[in-house]
Amino acid sequence: MIADKIYAAFEEASQRNTRPRKLIAERLVELAQSGADFTIDDLWQELREGEPHLGRATVYRSVEMLVNARLLDRIEFADGSHHYRVCGGNHHHHHLTCIRCHRVVEVDVCLPVDQFAAIGNQTNFDIEGHSLTLFGRCEDCRTAKM
């Protein structure tokens, strides 16, 4: 069903059902199951093992579509690097990332809703969105020497 959503997103964003997109979708389904996060380069390298001519740009273009379709979350690290993660695209959530290994975990915390309204009034902005990321150190990295 996550697979269906991905295919649906591709179909909606454009019109052709191509081999590269199939490969990307398949890999993303696996990544969705493991809950793992990845960089664009990770994804490209992995896909290239089975399809040496697959272009980097194709991966960028596909990922962009899926981010727009809210099927992938883009996570920004303090060092400027980006990771991605398959997210059902359903419930509202944010991320907690490990400072050391860059692992990403979904979390449900958020600001109380009335806060948004209050800020809107106070500043005279229409609040349209927000991003919240927590930083920490995961169990493994805490145990590791440094």
Next chain:
Amino acid sequence: MIADKIYAAFEEASQRNTRPRKLIAERLVELAQSGADFTIDDLWQELREGEPHLGRATVYRSVEMLVNARLLDRIEFADGSHHYRVCGGNHHHHHLTCIRCHRVVEVDVCLPVDQFAAIGNQTNFDIEGHSLTLFGRCEDCRTAKM
């Protein structure tokens, strides 16, 4: 006094009181007063008017020191661009940015503290920090045609 803090930060980060740093500090004091946010390139261009040989790298290096000293806040936009803002380095706050004009406003909202502890327990992470940014549309941009 913000000026003092900036000089103190430079002194602490290294040892020399150079002309480029003086110029940077002066400009930042002005920017602190107006509360305006800026990009590194903005800053460089402005400084270059009075000091044509000032190097871009010098600005990058100085800004980095001041960000580390918590005198400048780095704000990331969704499009990946970075803006900076002089912040006293005192009270905890976050930012509200205008989607259209990129104006930046400080806000005091934050997660309730107990939430952090809860998430820490739940995920087995040591929570060390967080970033929260609100996105919206400011009054001017709402009135503007698009």
Next chain:
DNA sequence: ATGCATGCAAACCATTTGCATATCC
């Protein structure tokens, strides 16, 4: 057959780095 998506390579752009020189102490 038509035209969109791809692959490739070059272009981009912000940022970093190496190094000779100028500057500060």
Next chain:
DNA sequence: GGATATGCAAATGGTTTGCATGCAT
């Protein structure tokens, strides 16, 4: 005088773009 910050230019790294070709429809 000796060391460090600077300026410059080149390198970097992630991402985007232009274009000829291939492939899905």
